[in-house]
Amino acid sequence: MNMVLTLLGHRYYIKCLNLKPKELKEEEYPKVSILVPAHNEEKVIGRTVKSLLLLNYPKDKMELIVVNDNSSDGTYEVLNKIRKEYKGYNFKIINTDKKTGGRGKSNALNIGLKNSTGEYIAVYDADNTPEKNALKYLIQVIYFNKELGAVIGKFRTRNKNKNILTRFINIETLSFQWMAQAGRWELLNLCTIPGTNFVIRHDLIKKLNGWDINAIAEDTEISFRLYNMGYKIAFMPLSVTWEQEPETLKVWLKQRTRWAKGNVYVLTKYIKKIFKNIEKKVVFDILYFFLIYFIFLSSVIISDIIFVLSITTDIKTSVSGNFFLLWILAYVLFILEVSIALTMEKGESGIKNLILIPIMYFTYCQLWMVVAIKGIIEYIKDKLFKKEVKWYKTERF
Incomplete structure (x- = not known):
């Protein structure tokens, strides 16, 4: 499935090479409220806020709302200093x-939503530095297409050269975006909102009563x-x-476990509705998540257990067919699909990355x-123990 999505993602990439979004006149640009949830983001928030304030977008049509969510570090001091420096900008803190906040990103976004006045809502994480035209590109797409509830951009790894872990993350994020986002968009006009760099219609998010x-x-x-709407x-x-x-690795494991746990929550929430009145596109994504987190995962675990038993005990397995050759072909397929995805990013298909794959x-x-496994x-x-869901905020560097 991923190989098919990668090839379709490549086809979409070819289309994008000559993509020129329809420009709006200066007075036509709608008002956008940019929401940034921030909990203990002293190390990164200054750079983020400055890059957002300096976006290539009409200043009178843009408001920046940073929700300083029960921070115990110097986040507010950094934000207040920038607000004084950029007096002519519509910047709210x-x-x-503990009573009103500190309950995770969704809660912080809902607080920002209540204080927003824009026709569209844009969301950026506190560690982001968007390129100058990032917001403009998103608005240019959604403004002319009433079928769109949201439009997402791309995210890149800022610290990819820090160590081998960040290099792996860089390869993963690039291949995922061209495989699972561009590929699904080309196949089914289907994408999943990432946590950052996206725009959603204000009236729709209000109808949905905000974030869960x-x-x-x-x-x-x-x-x-x-999708279901x-x-x-x-x-x-x-964008x-x-x-x-x-x-x-410690921070990576905590962050990715939260992702996995969160996706399992979404899967269990919607899988019981799969045979009811539900959009076909939702069914595709439910099946996609189910394949990843249950079928594929359990298959790999069972396979590994059989392998370990076969070399440590007298238990022997006999399966007809040349499975060693099939495994080699699967390995080559993995290398090919990731390599194809990297060719769609300037400077990423070099020898260093090709060795890392x-x-x-x-x-x-x-x-x-x-x-x-940990997330499940x-x-x-x-x-089982009816615990309150706790949000783990990724530590910054």
């Missing part, structure tokens, strides 16, 4: 405390609800933001098994 505060993968959950989510790769990725299969990719176990434990 909303401070929360129980969802720690709030981006996937809101995507499913938009009959709206599409488009992919606009010309680019650069974000900081985890630089240690075969290594990635045996190292970084195998860690996803640990993440998926944590989700089950929370359900």
Whole structure:
């Protein structure tokens, strides 16, 4: 499935090479409220806010709302200093405390939403530095297409050269975007909202009563609800933001476990509705997640157990066919699909990355098994013991 999506993503990339979004006149640009949830973001928030304030978008049509969500570090001091420096800009800071905030990204976004006045809502994470035209490209797409409930851009790894982990993350994010986002858009006009660099219609998010505060993968959950309303989510790769990725394995494991746990929540929330009155596109994504988190994962675990038993005990397995050759072909297929995805990004298909891809299969990719299992176990434990869902905020560097 991923190989098919990669090839379709490549076809969409070819189309994008000559893509020129329809320009709006200066007075036609709608008002946009940019929401940035920020909890203990002192290290990165200054750079983010400045890049957002300096976006190539009419200043009188843009408001920036940073929700300083119960921070205990110097986040507010950094924000207040920038607000004084950029006096002529529509920049609001909303401070929360233990009672009103500190309950995760969804809650912070809902607080920002209540204080927003824009026709469209844009969301950026606190570690992002979008390129100058990022917001303009998103608006140019959604403004002329009433079928779209949201439009998403692309995110790139700002600290990709820090160490081998960030290099692997860079390869993963690029291949995912061209495989699962561009490929699905080309195949079914289907995309999933990422956590950052996207625009959604204000009236729609109001109808949906904002973000689900129980969802720690709030981006996937809101995507499913938009599909179910009959709206599409488009992919606009010309809109680019650069974000900081985890630089240690410990932080990476915590972040990705939250993703896995959040996606399992979304899957269990919607899988029971699969045979009811539900959009076909939602069914495709439910099946996609089900294949990844249950069928594929359980197959790999069973396969590994059989392999370990066969070399440590007298138990022998006999399966007809040349499975060693099939495994080699599957390995080559993995290398090919990721390599194809990297050709769609300038400077990313160099010799360094091409050497890393075969290594990635045996190292970084195998860690996803640990993440998926951990995420499923944590989700089950929370359900059994009726624990309150807690948001893990990715540590910054």
